[in-house]
Amino acid sequence: MATEETYAQTAQNKVRRYGPRGVYDHDRVHNIVNAASLVHVAFNPPPLDGEDQFPVILPMLGAIGTFVSASPSSEAEPHVYLHGSSAARLMRMGADAPTGLAICIEATLLDGYVLALTPFSHSCNYRSAVVFGNARLLTDAEERLWAMELITNNTIPDRWANSRVPPTKSELTATAILKVRIVSASAKQRAGGPHDDRKDLKDGEMRKKVWTGVVPVHEALGEPIASPDNLVEKVPSYVTGWVEQANEMTKSHAVERANDP
């Protein structure tokens, strides 16, 4: 896909608060979803008798990718793929919804706590993506296998080929993939230090007492711990490399974002 494609701003996806923090280009929205370790998925379950309609949020594993089929007629465009158990309620609802189940997918990376003079001006540095889409249970065998590999490797790079594959028939039967056609999406982000009120900045005595700045935040991966059943003597380099690179990247990124002017 071309990198300059953007999501149209509509009543549904428009960033309402702090509009300039809004991001609509496909690549940046998709990158946030794929960089997050988890996504949060909201849907409306069938209403209970006489009860208010409460949405439900579940944390899930998922990734955005573009499946290119051997069939020349198929359209290749990015979709969100979500992974779950075939028996899960959301997966069954995705199977039953003829035009797809209306869901919202949100992913947020926290980059820092921003400490200002007054609690009111405190903030967070973050990157957050919200995707609205129609979810359907994926049935195509080739695309299902591709999506399982996509989600596995998006979580742990190169893990698929370094594990016992292909999945068995019963593993395939027990695994459900929701394919989400993206209706609209947007992202929102903040970087930099605190922005204090001019009046507070003029109060020299108070400023000598209140420390201001940023505490960077990142997701850290620890030393791999072998399972008691493990027979591989040394932790493989694709695992140690992943841990090292992810830590180095997320740590330095959080500092860069704190120093963003």
Place this chain on the structure above:
Amino acid sequence: MATEETYAQTAQNKVRRYGPRGVYDHDRVHNIVNAASLVHVAFNPPPLDGEDQFPVILPMLGAIGTFVSASPSSEAEPHVYLHGSSAARLMRMGADAPTGLAICIEATLLDGYVLALTPFSHSCNYRSAVVFGNARLLTDAEERLWAMELITNNTIPDRWANSRVPPTKSELTATAILKVRIVSASAKQRAGGPHDDRKDLKDGEMRKKVWTGVVPVHEALGEPIASPDNLVEKVPSYVTGWVEQANEMTKSHAVERANDP
């Protein structure tokens, strides 16, 4: 509140997949919400003309606490308090809903990636809480101030008293607090190493190639970075102590959970 109180298991909050991973006691559910750096809040906005009802998820700051009023008639029970701008759509919806807006609040702490022999058996160690409740815009001045302090200090311990307080009139006007009466709630968690299929464990040749174990995950806080406007020479001890303790606690906790039998 007594520690043995639990949320009744209903169609709404029952953990459906891997039921034994479900947790219903108040303290453990509330602790997960308060330990998470962010919560994810879903609501149903007014439907757009002829469109499907898509829920919306927003990342927010919030905390669970029990406000004890000076008034002897008030009931003291835990509520979720969410922080936002008075102009935000969700806050305005909370002001307009007479019996409260039906929302879902979810918080998840990722503790590790669990690498098994086959992608199917891969998993995550995590603690996740889901709360269903009715959200109303909080108007009581005393409780609002208390909630702002609760949320600030839940994010950054002791920060409230160490910043420029009390908030000004215009800061108070611009800040909205949603008070959420908890209707039901539950949590779900997993700890430990991979659980592989007996058949795979019998394949010694394959097991010599596929490393299995856990990569612990925790949220790390970096070195505090002073803002260019900061006048406090040394980073205060309540900030450095928070960073050190939080890192030590989350890091060792992720390793403990990986080694959980």
